[in-house]
Amino acid sequence: MQLHVANHPLIDHKMTILRDERTESPVFRSLVAELVNLLTYEASRDLRVQDVPVTTPVTGMVGKHVASPLPIAVPIIRAGLGMLDGFLQLMPYCEVGFVGIRRNEDTLQPETYAKRLPDDVSDRQCFVLDPMLATGGSLAATVQFLLDGGATGITAICLVAAPEGVALMQERFPDDNVRVVVAALDEGLNEHGYIVPGLGDAGDRLYGSAD
Template sequence: MTQHLTIVNHPLVQHKLSLMREKETSTAVFRQLLREISQLLAYEVTRELPMTTKEIETPLEKMDAPVLAGRKLALISILRAGNGLLDGMLELIPSARVGFVGLYRDEKTLQPVKYYFKVPENLSERLVIVVDPMLATGNSSAAAVQMLKDAGATNIRFLCLLAAPEGVARMKEAHPDVPIVTASVDTRLNEKGYILPGLGDAGDRMFGTR
């Protein structure tokens, strides 16, 4: 994956995203749509996984069959909203190793504050996919990626549902080697750092805490 930004414009992705944006969409439906859309986005972000072959036996004969190569990939959720994308992706990639980065945004400075960090071993030998529904200011995402690099990760991709131009620019400045896969780059951020038109606070809508 060479380009820095990939927008997944598949019709199913865009349709489900529109349903999620509607303010009348219930918590249960929002959560289900996020699970479904995460699998479609996971298809794109894992498109270039390394492959090898192994000999298997079908009911008719032996063959050299394509299988994934190397260590199991690592899915890293930026808490708490990242878990919504994580759940759907794990259904598609159940053997993945999982880690968590806990960050919250200081409402006055908009800067990230770390409160939890637990990730798999041997990150340097794994493809690491960081998941968070919203790439807003990009400060938390850039901080999380830096923590993962400090822990040894060298092959990182970032997967989000929505991005703001400011967040994309911040990530490109801080981590030009980390490709971003998203369903949409929206117009801008408001004065509170929320994406417009966006869909509100993804964590609140997912967990019913709005």
């Protein structure tokens, strides 16, 4: 697994506001979209393209289009849904699948409750959207599910990561077929499995605390 921390002054500025407990949900959602937009630019550097002839007002040339089969965006429900709009602003041609995973608060292990993906993910580049890479269980389970389906070139986009989650991903996926692009690598996890300093529960801050 390759880890890329997207160091940039704009990302740092927006992340500081995002972390602030006083930031209300409408601003939080807007900042998430802006941050994901910036992270998607970094995450798509290895996007497969193909040559396409085009005629400009001056002459003909060969340009580039995103190659088929088209990539797939896979937000992990529910918090990952808050990242989808920002991602699709840069990559509107993607297909979208969904994986529903919740963390068991007693065991801290992931529990899958929903999957909705294109029928065939073989040889597809996939972008998994999950705001928090904490213990790594949910992200690892989603990536493994996609690899089992034949997906190639999987990139996860996260806002905040803990070293524990990064270590799990590196252990589970030692080759270079999986990348993780994050806005910030934080100190670690507390006794409840939450990232410190983190930004709280991303789902609650996006949508409220309804069960």
